[in-house]
Amino acid sequence: MAFGISPRKIITIPLGNYSPDYYLTLLYHAYKSLGWRISYFNRDGIIGYTPISWESYAEEVSARIEGNNVIIKSECVGYQFFFTDYGKNAKNLELLLDGEIEYVEYHLKENLHETTQQLIDSTPENKFITLEDPPMGYKEKLRDFLAAFTPKPGYYITPVVVLINIAAFFATRIIMLALLLAGILNASRHHGTVMHYLKNDIEGLYLSVGFSTRNAVLSGQVWRLVTSVFSHFSLLHLAGNMVVLIYIGSLIESKLGKWNYLLLYLLTGICASVTSVVWHDHVVMAGASGAIFGLFGVLLALLSTNFYEANARRALLISTAIFVAYSIIPVGKRVDHAAHFGGLVSGYLFGWIAYMGLKSNRQKLIILFAATATVIYTGCCLALAPIYQFKDLRQLTHQSQQLSDKLQRDFYGNYGVSRDSVMLLLNHKALPEIDTLKLIANRMDRLLLPKKQKALANIKSRLILQECKLFTLLYKEFRDRDQVKYRAEINNTTQIINDLRIDWSKTGNDPDMEDGEE
Structure with a gap:
């Protein structure tokens, strides 16, 4: 099997007693006999393409006259996965050289009176097809690893x-x-x-x-x-x-x-x-x-x-x-x-x-x-295209979490502190923090974001507002010394918060980031 970016198989055949014109004529009829489509034919060589099949989407088979030799090459036209031709090029050369040329010469010798020029005249002209400017461009010249990294005319x-x-x-x-x-x-x-x-x-x-x-x-x-x-x-x-x-x-x-x-x-x-x-x-x-x-x-x-x-x-x-x-x-x-x-x-x-x-x-x-x-x-x-406010969302989310943690400490971390000191703390610190948290929630809900992140920001905003409501109810309960009046509303608000947290967890923990793309 041949390997490489452009897998190919090349063989050099001495012409011996054959004239270049006569051998090219044999190749022409051998290509035709094999069902290969001829795109170029002239005194310097021939280019043809194998049929499309489930095994192959065509190889280019070319023959070039150089001195008293003919260089025959079969090369994959398309990109080959794993850089191998799976033996296709060797098979093409085997079909051509192991019997087909002899078969053509023996069975068509009575009809080989056509001159090379007559065959040239019968091949459709196309100025983009020559051996010097082949259909596959510089691809056929990538013969080794370093060639792929070496600037040359036509491949610079x-x-x-x-x-x-x-x-x-x-x-x-x-x-x-x-x-x-x-x-x-x-x-x-x-x-x-x-x-x-x-x-x-x-x-x-x-x-x-x-x-x-x-x-x-x-x-x-x-x-x-x-x-x-x-x-x-x-x-x-x-x-x-x-x-x-x-x-x-x-x-x-x-x-x-x-x-x-x-x-x-x-x-x-x-x-x-x-x-x-x-x-x-x-x-x-x-x-x-x-x-x-x-x-x-x-x-x-x-x-x-x-x-x-x-x-x-x-x-x-x-x-x-x-x-x-x-x-x-x-x-x-x-x-x-x-x-x-x-x-x-x-x-x-x-x-x-x-x-x-x-x-x-x-x-x-x-x-x-x-x-x-x-x-x-x-x-x-x-x-x-709109500029989405992901940075603002990150900052507001971080700020809201910091304030929420502070409020947790303000309301639940004051064991052993006198009632008057707690009231002073709640009035002068906790209540302003609650107001700030409400502003953050409102700002978060107004951010320009794509649909998914907008939904997440909305959930987060509602969650923050419910937390503000809960802290406010806890403040009133402590202020009024009444553990009955606000308890039903506190329990209901707590349930809403828990439901919102479940919705939040279902959508992911990071509302503004996705995986990097290649």
């Missing part, structure tokens, strides 16, 4: 972007580690706990190195739409994205041109990021996958046109559609499906713009229209 921006992502990952981890150690040291100096620091400041660590959140972007930090595209949560997250970027970049960078390719990568990344910002209420967002899906959208758009020769287009379209359909399925808690969708849709739109620009040889159209569309979409999203 992709490895540079990959290396920038890798460098950014390790640089941000060094910065985050330094900030983390400083934060832990500061927490210990102020008698805080390390776990409390980690729980409350992990988002701040991510934001300090360019990750993105809804409120940060909507508050004016628009640059995070770009920096988050070059940020990743883990080595596994980074590696997965970079492998797919190398695959899609090697397919289309040479077709678009390096600067068009870079522009579309960045613009679809921005569209993906802003879609994620609008969709998610409060998560940390990062990753190149939105921009990568944008490039897949560009490829799907090009495959919807006559940019590629029909047979090459068919093989690439099916393999690409399978991969995109499988990857876009909204399954997985820590996967940013909104960014994937935003990147894919914007990429498809920009792909059509790129096609029209390439077709008319007006490259500036690509830059102008794609950039304009991105600015308009981003501007609308930023203008229309």
Whole structure:
């Protein structure tokens, strides 16, 4: 089996007594006999595609004449899971070389009077199909591990972007580690706990190195739409994205041109990021996958046109559609499906713009229209999306808990203290605290929040008001020295508080935080 980002099998055959034209003619008829679709045929070689089946969504089988040899290669068109071809390429070469050529030569020798030029003339022309500019772009030249990271003509921006992502990952981890150690040291100096620091400041660590959140972007930090595209949560997250970027970049960078390719990568990344910002209420967002899906959208758009020769287009379209359909399925808690969708849709739109620009040889159209569309979409999203008051909710929740704890101590922690001292404490301290707690509850109920958090804030507000009512009743009971007059109302209020606490516990303990997304 062949392994790699683009699994392939290559074999070199000496021509011996065969002339190049004659051997190419044999290959032409062998391809036809096997049912392979021929996309390119000329004196320098041949390109064909195997049929689509449940076992395979097409391999490209090419033969290139070099001196007195013919180099025959079978290569997987689509992205292969686990980077293996499962023996498909070796099987193709075996079918072609172990009998098919001899069969064609023996059974068709009476009809092999056609010249190579006649066969060339019968093959549909397409200026995008040549051995020098193959349908799969630079992908077929990724022969070893280092080739994926080495800038070359036709494959320049992709490895540079990959290396920038890798460098950014390790640089941000060094910065985050330094900030983390400083934060832990500061927490210990102020008698805080390390776990409390980690729980409350992990988002701040991510934001300090360019990750993105809804409120940060909507508050004016628009640059995070770009920096988050070059940020990743883990080595596994980074590696997965970079492998797919190398695959899609090697397919289309040479077709678009390096600067068009870079522009579309960045613009679809921005569209993906802003879609994620609008969709998610409060998560940390990062990753190149939105921009990568944008490039897949560009490829799907090009495959919807006559940019590629029909047979090459068919093989690439099916393999690409399978991969995109499988990857876009909204399954997985820590996967940013909104960014994937935003990147894919914007990429498809920009792909059509790129096609029209390439077709008319007006490259500036690509830059102008794609950039304009991105600015308009981003501007609308930023203008229309509300800024949720999560920070205010956290602060009010913390303040309410502190006041509630103080009131508990005021009312239940004064054993052995004279009645006059307790009344003085309640009048001058507890009652103002109750009034402050009521104001907090009213402010909490008016916060601008998404539906789920709004419901939680409403429960919390009602809970606080009921606690204020309970403390007020306890104060009146103590003041009037009457343990009968207010007892029924106290019991009823206590039951309401318990019910609200049950509702609160069912919705989760932290009303403003969700899991981070990749």
